[in-house]
Amino acid sequence: MLLFFAAWRLNNVQLQLLYVTVPLVALGRAGREVPLKEFLADQFRKERSPQDEDQVQSRRKVWWRFAYILGICASVYVFANNSWIKLSKISTIAMAAAFLWFLAGIAFYKRRPPTYKSRLNDAFQVVYAAISKRNLSHTPSENVIPILRCLDQASIVEPSPSRDEQIRKGRLWEVEDVQEVKRLLSMIPLWITFLVYGLLQATGNTFFYQQVNYMDKHLGLISNVPVVIFVIVKSSTSFVVSRICDSLFPYFWGEKVPRDVMLTVIGVGMAASPICCIVAWRVENYRLQKYVNLDVSISFFWLVPQFFLLGLMEGLVFGGMEEMFYAVVPQSFTKYGPSFTQFSLNIGNFISLLGIVVFHGLFSDDLDTSSLGTYYALLGYVCFVNLLFYCGVATYYAKEPDYEKVPQLVQEAKQKLEQEIPQAIEQARNW
Numbered sequence: 085m086l087l088f089f090a091a092w093r094l095n096n097v098q099l100q101l102l103y104v105t106v107p108l109v110a111l112g113r114a115g116r117e118v119p120l121k122e123f124l125a126d127q128f129r130k131e132r133s134p135q136d137e138d139q140v141q142s143r144r145k146v147w148w149r150f151a152y153i154l155g156i157c158a159s160v161y162v163f164a165n166n167s168w169i170k171l172s173k174i175s176t177i178a179m180a181a182a183f184l185w186f187l188a189g190i191a192f193y194k195r196r197p198p199t200y201k202s203r204l205n206d207a208f209q210v211v212y213a214a215i216s217k218r219n220l221s222h223t224p225s226e227n228v229i230p231i232l233r234c235l236d237q238a239s240i241v242e243p244s245p246s247r248d249e250q251i252r253k254g255r256l257w258e259v260e261d262v263q264e265v266k267r268l269l270s271m272i273p274l275w276i277t278f279l280v281y282g283l284l285q286a287t288g289n290t291f292f293y294q295q296v297n298y299m300d301k302h303l304g305l306i307s308n309v310p311v312v313i314f315v316i317v318k319s320s321t322s323f324v325v326s327r328i329c330d331s332l333f334p335y336f337w338g339e340k341v342p343r344d345v346m347l348t349v350i351g352v353g354m355a356a357s358p359i360c361c362i363v364a365w366r367v368e369n370y371r372l373q374k375y376v377n378l379d380v381s382i383s384f385f386w387l388v389p390q391f392f393l394l395g396l397m398e399g400l401v402f403g404g405m406e407e408m409f410y411a412v413v414p415q416s417f418t419k420y421g422p423s424f425t426q427f428s429l430n431i432g433n434f435i436s437l438l439g440i441v442v443f444h445g446l447f448s449d450d451l452d453t454s455s456l457g458t459y460y461a462l463l464g465y466v467c468f469v470n471l472l473f474y475c476g477v478a479t480y481y482a483k484e485p486d487y488e489k490v491p492q493l494v495q496e497a498k499q500k501l502e503q504e505i506p507q508a509i510e511q512a513r514n515w
Contacts, residue, residue, distance in 0.1 A: 121148065121422070127194055156316060203416050209254040210265045213238035216255065229266045238262050264414040270484075271412055273477045274405070275428040277354065280470035281401055282432015283439065284357050287463060288318075288394045290436075291456060292387065295368065298451050300381040309384065314391045321395030322402075329403045346408045347478040353400030354467075354474050360393035361464030368457040375452060412481070439463075 125144040217237040238257045241247060250256035293311055301309045329349060333341045367386050374382050402425070409421040440447065443462070446455040 124148065126196065129194075129196075152319075156312070156319065204420065206257075206261065207265045207268060207417075210235060210238045210257050210262055213255045213257060214262075217242070229263050229270075232266045232269060235262050235266055235269075264416060268413050268417050271409065271424070274408065274474075274481070275424065277470055277474040277477060278401070278405065278425065278428040279432040279435060280467055281354070281357060281397065282429040283436050284360065284432075284463065284467060285394070285398070285429065286433040286436035287460075288360075288391070291459075292364065292390060292394070294451060295371070295387060295456075296384055298371065298375075298381065299384040299387070301384050314387065317388060317391045318395035318398070321392050322399040325396055325399030326403045329400070333407070341407055341411070343408070343411055343484075344482050346404050346411060347482055349400050350404035350408065351471075351474060351478055353397045353404065354471050356393050356397040356400070357467040358464045358471060360390050360397065361460050361467055363393060364390045365457045365460035365464060368451075368460060372452070372457065408481075 121144065124147065125140050128140045128143045214235045214237040217240050218234065220237060220240050220242070236259075239259050239262050241256060242250060247256065293314065296311050296314065333345075337345065367390065370386070371382050374380050405425055406421055409425070410418050413421070439459075443459060446459050448454045
């Protein structure tokens with residue numbers, strides 16, 4: 085609704101109104117990606133049994149993609165030859181109608197209480213316990229993960245109160261729990277590299293489409309090709325690339341994809357980010373050169389490569405990041421992977437707003453009097469530095485040992501002891 089009001093009264097409202105709408109859109113997207121997918125999957129669950137989970141997720145993906153493709157097809161018709169005021173009005177009505185339709189089905193939705201304990205709450209309590217015990221002396225063990233040693237304080241037993249009371253209050257944790265939190269926090273450097281990807285994605289979703297309005301959109305007998313054609317280019321590229329990765333990974337490596345393969349896939353996606361900025365910079369400079377010198381508009385086909393690279397980057401980075409998360413983070417935290425990834429992406433979108441505010445001198449009322457190419461060049465430098473940072477992070481992850489094997493060995497030892505102890509007790513009684 086705020087977007088509609090801004091488009092309707094753009095000459096009389098301050099630009100700050102748009103700074104309010106964009107965070108609201110980002111907040112709505114964050115609520116759509118993770119909770120809505122899980123809610124849709126929950127409607128297909130007859131009972132929470134592991135053998136049915138693969139079928140549930142398959143049905144969820146089919147319906148999600150069907151709705152996604154249907155929305156793209158509808159937007160091709162709606163976005164054709166319509167003003168921003170009308171588009172904002174249509175979007176507002178469509179979102180309000182969808183929300184009312186969702187509310188109308190509340191009585192028919194399946195409701196089940198969660199069957200698992202939130203592990204994120206445990207992670208916060210481990211960090212809090214470690215901070216509260218930061219002054220206690222502790223002898224580091226050689227059998228723990230050699231990172232974030234400060235968190236090992238959470239497993240120190242205090243003189244008082246009793247051990248059970250400390251566990252009940254969340255001030256004492258098992259060594260295995262602390263190691264799992266360490267592995268979760270070890271993903272932070274990788275999520276930092278994802279912020280720049282969110283910055284570039286926000287730029288592509290705004291300025292890339294704005295460039296289309298300043299180009300020749302004739303295609304044969306079609307006098308005005310809809311802008312949504314570039315949405316299809318980016319989305320289809322991302323979809324095809326991600327499907328190829330999903331098919332090739334199990335074919336060559338089975339269920340356990342090597343970590344260096346996943347890091348390489350993400351690296352190729354990250355390498356596409358500065359290339360995308362360079363292409364966008366050259367295209368914008370070429371467009372301005374033609375407009376200033378010859379007063380002609382270049383074809384909109386010049387924008388296809390940068391949208392293709394944006395989709396390529398999205399397909400590789402998202403797929404690789406998801407697989408990497410499952411490989412590094414313990415199984416008890418894997419369900420939070422999409423949430424953390426989307427959180428990093430949304431922070432990158434907010435950073436794009438700060439970039440526009442800081443470099444506001446590069447922008448004017450229209451692109452012909454703005455220095456959008458310079459902004460693309462600066463963004464390209466940022467992406468290149470981020471690529472170098474990612475190479476360092478990837479080198480660390482490639483050399484990091486597979487800590488997943490350690491809990492497995494501990495669990496096997498516990499199971500063996502649980503089997504041998506009763507037998508030993510029975511033999512002692514008979515003796």
